[in-house]
């Protein structure tokens with residue numbers, strides 16, 4: 610599609626390197642990178658893309674994305690301007706997709722609400738967190754969600770959480786669905802105890818997740834009853850390197866960009882990790898990181 614024909618109030622970038630929009634710092638160009646202003650602008654964008662038969666992928670801040678070196682044919686949609694957050698009734702807050710997780714926790718804290726301290730240190734947006742059912746310490750954000758606002762087939766619709774299928778690090782949606790907002794049900798919580806929860810979470814992450822190089826956090830999901838890092842360690846893979854991609858010496862479920870890595874390096878390294886772990890434990894690891902785009 611000739612993207613100069615796209616007519617929205619927001620921003621349209623062409624041939625935008627996805628390495629600028631992913632924490633792994635790899636990935637080829639997206640034909641179109643669109644940043645709509647608001648929901649009406651997003652609807653206008655999606656209707657033009659649909660009419661032209663152009664596929665789209667919605668992204669948050671790219672902390673869980675591996676974009677292949679051939680980039681993305683079609684459009685990438687960023688909801689970074691969807692930053693509204695407000696209280697709804699006594700115990701709920703409605704948060705638009707582009708709000709950062711820590712901002713959500715802080716907003717709730719000011720209202721004397723809490724129960725979502727576990728997302729404080731998870732980098733990214735609430736849209737990405739809901740899409741991934743992101744979480745920590747055995748909790749996932751969707752356990753706190755009451756309804757999701759989704760743009761599906763051009764229409765903005767509300768879904769109650771019990772109408773949706775979700776589980777550990779997954780939420781089933783239809784292809785092309787765009788999450789606009791989430792209604793979170795929180796608990797009354799003394800702001801001091803939320804402060805303590807935030808402090809502990811950030812300190813723990815500074816110790817455990819500060820691997821010194823770009824990463825996407827845990828690359829593989831934990832298989833039921835197992836820790837992926839322990840299986841990777843057990844297979845003797847700590848420090849294994851392919852090109853510029855390496856199994857971190859500090860946290861073996863983090864694959865890091867030592868400098869100059871390509872997406873192909875990460876894919877080759879991930880393949881080696883999976884086959885070695887399978888050979889040593891009989892368990893096939895599954896990627897938590899979303900792999901998108903075209904091979905070079």
Ligand SMILES: Cc1cc2nc3c(=O)[nH]c(=O)nc-3n(C[C@H](O)[C@H](O)[C@H](O)COP(=O)(O)OP(=O)(O)OC[C@H]3O[C@@H](n4cnc5c(N)ncnc54)[C@H](O)[C@@H]3O)c2cc1C
Pocket residue numbers: 632666667668669670671672673674688706730731732733734735736737738739740741742743744745786787788789818824825826827899
């Ligand atoms: C150092 C580090 C630590 C991490 N720790 C954790 C952790 O403890 N727990 C955890 O769960 N994750 C963790 N992560 C992974 C990552 O932070 C989460 O998955 C986060 O929720 C991703 O948010 P994002 O906005 O960057 O989403 P992205 O990475 O941009 O997108 C993630 C997925 O959601 C889709 N998506 C994003 N926004 C929308 C939307 N509005 N509508 C439809 N689809 C959308 C994307 O297409 C993609 O499939 C960590 C990552 C890093 C780098």
